Amino acid sequence: MNFFEQELRKIFEKNNGFNRVSFIGKTCYGTLTDQTRMKLEFVTMGTHQKYEGIKATVIDKKDGVIDSLVLKFSDILGKKKLNHPNFREGMGPHIWIYNDKPEWYAYEPTTSDYRILADSVKEYAELFNEQMPEMSRGISMNQQM
Numbered sequence: 001m002n003f004f005e006q007e008l009r010k011i012f013e014k015n016n017g018f019n020r021v022s023f024i025g026k027t028c029y030g031t032l033t034d035q036t037r038m039k040l041e042f043v044t045m046g047t048h049q050k051y052e053g054i055k056a057t058v059i060d061k062k063d064g065v066i067d068s069l070v071l072k073f074s075d076i077l078g079k080k081k082l083n084h085p086n087f088r089e090g091m092g093p094h095i096w097i098y099n100d101k102p103e104w105y106a107y108e109p110t111t112s113d114y115r116i117l118a119d120s121v122k123e124y125a126e127l128f129n130e131q132m133p134e135m136s137r138g139i140s141m142n143q144q145m
Contacts, residue, residue, distance in 0.1 A: 002026075003102040004042055007095070010114045011054075012040065017122035017129070032128050035061050040121065042095065043070060049097035050105075056121055058128045069124055076120050080107040 001009075004026040012021060018030030018038065028040040037059045042051040053072040060066050074092025081090045087106060093113070096105045109117070 004095075007042075008040065011117050012121070014118075016118060017125045030125070032058070032125055036066070036128055037061070038121075038125055038128075045070075045072070051095040051102075052092065054117070054121070056124055058125075066128065071117070071120055071124075073117075076117055077109070077113050082106055 001023075002025065005023045008023055008026075008028045012018075012028050012030070013023075016030055018032065020031040022029045026042050030038045030040070032038055039055075039057040039059060041055050041057075043053055043055045044050055045052045052074065053070050055068060055070045057068040058066040072092070073094060077093055079090035079092055084106065091106060093107050093109060094105055095102055
């Protein structure tokens with residue numbers, strides 16, 4: 001298992017909102033409904049080998065890509081304060097590859113950070129899930145009143 005797969009597992013293995021989940025390299029696939037899947041992958045934002053976020057792509061089995069969204073670590077987690085003279089203002093979390101070894105640069109996410117990332121993706125995924133039975137019952141009950 002490579003570094004990227006380990007990190008994806010930390011984020012999405014437990015709290016993901018998917019029916020099934022598979023991890024392959026830098027990518028995670030989750031089942032939302034019978035027809036829709038979500039692909040999650042680490043992405044760069046223009047700087048070579050500097051992974052600053054996760055791209056979530058919702059895919060329909062018949063029609064292809066429905067929607068996609070890039071969740072930047074700095075947008076979700078904010079700038080992180082570091083006890084380092086070069087980063088007095090803090091810095092946005094990111095993974096970099098140095099000497100062919102990927103690792104978090106200067107700041108490694110906490111368990112709470114991983115949970116926040118998972119919750120952000122889960123919230124996005126819920127936009128594409130089929131309506132829950134409880135919601136349907138609630139709507140029909142209100143209509144009967």
